[in-house]
Amino acid sequence: MIYLAEIDVSVYGSKMIKRPLILCLDQGTTSSRALVFNTHGRIVALAQEEFPQHFPRSGWVEHDAEDIWLSTLRTAQSAMAEAERGGDAEIVSIGITNQRETTVTWDAVSGDVIGRAIVWQDRRTADICTQLRADGREAAISERTGLTIDPYFSGTKLAWMLRNWDRAARLSSDGRLAFGTVDSFLIHRLTGGQMHLTDETNASRTLIYNIQNGGWDREIMGWLGIGEIQLPEVRPSSAWFGDTKPDLFGRSIPIMGVAGDQQAAAFGQACWHPGMVKSTYGTGCFLLANTGGELVQSSNRLLSTVACRTGTEPQYAIEGSIFIAGAVSQWLRDEMQLIKSASDTEALASSVESNAGLYMVPAFTGLGAPHWDADARGAIYGLTRSTSQAELVRAALESVAYQTLDLAKALEADGVKLNRLRVDGGMVGNNWFVQFLSDILDVDVDRPEIIESTARGAAFLAGLNAGVFSSVEKLEDLWQAERSFTPTMNSRIRNQYISGWDKAVKSTLYRASLDR
Ligand SMILES: Nc1ncnc2c1ncn2[C@@H]1O[C@H](COP(=O)(O)OP(=O)(O)O)[C@@H](O)[C@H]1O
Numbered sequence: 001m002i003y004l005a006e007i008d009v010s011v012y013g014s015k016m017i018k019r020p021l022i023l024c025l026d027q028g029t030t031s032s033r034a035l036v037f038n039t040h041g042r043i044v045a046l047a048q049e050e051f052p053q054h055f056p057r058s059g060w061v062e063h064d065a066e067d068i069w070l071s072t073l074r075t076a077q078s079a080m081a082e083a084e085r086g087g088d089a090e091i092v093s094i095g096i097t098n099q100r101e102t103t104v105t106w107d108a109v110s111g112d113v114i115g116r117a118i119v120w121q122d123r124r125t126a127d128i129c130t131q132l133r134a135d136g137r138e139a140a141i142s143e144r145t146g147l148t149i150d151p152y153f154s155g156t157k158l159a160w161m162l163r164n165w166d167r168a169a170r171l172s173s174d175g176r177l178a179f180g181t182v183d184s185f186l187i188h189r190l191t192g193g194q195m196h197l198t199d200e201t202n203a204s205r206t207l208i209y210n211i212q213n214g215g216w217d218r219e220i221m222g223w224l225g226i227g228e229i230q231l232p233e234v235r236p237s238s239a240w241f242g243d244t245k246p247d248l249f250g251r252s253i254p255i256m257g258v259a260g261d262q263q264a265a266a267f268g269q270a271c272w273h274p275g276m277v278k279s280t281y282g283t284g285c286f287l288l289a290n291t292g293g294e295l296v297q298s299s300n301r302l303l304s305t306v307a308c309r310t311g312t313e314p315q316y317a318i319e320g321s322i323f324i325a326g327a328v329s330q331w332l333r334d335e336m337q338l339i340k341s342a343s344d345t346e347a348l349a350s351s352v353e354s355n356a357g358l359y360m361v362p363a364f365t366g367l368g369a370p371h372w373d374a375d376a377r378g379a380i381y382g383l384t385r386s387t388s389q390a391e392l393v394r395a396a397l398e399s400v401a402y403q404t405l406d407l408a409k410a411l412e413a414d415g416v417k418l419n420r421l422r423v424d425g426g427m428v429g430n431n432w433f434v435q436f437l438s439d440i441l442d443v444d445v446d447r448p449e450i451i452e453s454t455a456r457g458a459a460f461l462a463g464l465n466a467g468v469f470s471s472v473e474k475l476e477d478l479w480q481a482e483r484s485f486t487p488t489m490n491s492r493i494r495n496q497y498i499s500g501w502d503k504a505v506k507s508t509l510y511r512a513s514l515d516r
């Protein structure tokens with residue numbers, strides 16, 4: 001199979017086709033999106049569906065895996081029909097990128113999903129984490145997995161399912177319980193149950209995968225009480241992950257690239273060299289710094305994680321994970337009903353001159369890096385009789401920038417200086433927020449032309465593997481900044497703002513310690 005990508009005409013088998021395209025399935029926390037990319041890395045079709053979030057108890061977050069599957073399938077079919085309309089273009093390869101850590105189990109024989117998927121934000125396994133720590137497992141888990149013990153990761157979620165769902169326990173003793181992250185579940189469904197696979201970036205978020213030797217860690221599984229389970233086989237991100245079942249898309253299409261959404265975003269942002277940093281603002285915020293072939297262990301409570309690779313050598317990144325970023329706007333819209341749409345936040349925040357001493361710590365599902373406090377809960381400090389809707393909205397947006405600063409400080413303490421930041425994700429459409437971020441970080445912030453970096457990264461992986469893109473170097477030229485934001489804030493005000501935030505976080509952590 002040869003693709004003459006540069007001139008946009010290809011030979012596919014014996015058939016001449018014009019315009020080879022890549023379909024990317026971007027399965028996020030709040031919506032499933034399907035995007036079709038051409039050989040210039042541009043989007044030619046897009047379909048998106050939000051799906052229900054379930055919050056059955058305080059701190060619990062669930063998805064119905066069938067919603068994940070059906071919304072993925074529908075958006076894929078719709079984007080594909082749009083992109084191939086006219087008959088002069090053809091999708092030749094599929095890339096998958098997904099919300100990470102979210103845990104799905106199914107019956108390996110019937111394919112039936114067991115219970116709901118437990119989402120990465122879910123905190124129900126805090127007790128299992130406390131027990132692991134009490135058993136003295138922290139150092140070994142951190143060294144082998146690059147992660148910290150926290151409910152965020154898949155391992156304790158899987159352990160919880162086995163302890164609490166009779167059907168899961170029964171299937172496990174019969175040797176037919178399959179475990180997977182969302183990529184794995186989608187691959188299983190897309191291939192008609194033929195393939196049980198995952199990629200190494202997703203595996204590296206499970207807490208049961210050893211990133212030092214690249215294999216599932218049976219000892220950690222034993223500590224968690226995870227016995228007989230069918231685990232997915234792990235492949236590099238740019239590899240063959242099976243062909244789709246012919247009846248889904250009218251023909252079989254190869255799945256040629258898979259990556260967790262944050263590693264895919266780093267790849268789509270062309271952060272291919274050590275020291276390059278990107279931060280994605282979707283539901284949460286995830287800052288990844290490329291460390292190349294070096295597995296850097298953080299001394300400042302950041303995570304070590306596997307990055308996408310196209311060569312033979314493993315690649316790594318250091319990551320800071322924040323649980324609530326764009327989700328603050330959703331909370332203002334859905335729970336507080338202060339705004340009609342997330343984009344209303346920009347005009348409201350711009351309408352006030354200063355933050356009026358108001359701070360919101362959005363620890364709705366605990367605090368992630370660098371604090372890792374599963375018991376912390378959200379708080380607002382500095383309310384007065386004159387506090388306005390606009391000030392509250394501004395405090396919510398500001399909190400995302402301060403949380404990023406906390407990550408940047410930890411990164412710097414680990415020896416990686418943040419010189420410049422590439423941003424993407426739904427929230428960076430908000431100019432006020434990106435300017436405030438640049439002011440608080442005191443660095444230039446680049447927003448790329450295509451903010452769908454996650455999908456683009458997965459399309460790059462699948463396209464490189466399919467031969468649609470000839471080399472990583474050529475792809476580097478496709479990255480363009482749409483706008484760069486330069487710091488303009490006076491340093492006295494900046495320091496004053498940061499000091500107010502630091503006190504707000506300290507108070508929140510103190511309060512959590514009183515509740516324990
Ligand atoms: N203009 C905006 N200002 C602030 N937040 C926004 C804006 N536009 C979108 N968001 C937030 O960004 C998130 C959507 O981003 P997206 O990258 O699609 O997330 P995900 O992949 O996690 O589903 C939502 O939480 C939404 O509230």
Ligand SMILES: O=P(O)(O)OC[C@H](O)CO
Nearest residue numbers: 028029099100282283284
């Ligand atoms: O759905 P997103 O884009 O907020 O990403 C979720 C992350 O992968 C969780 O680790």
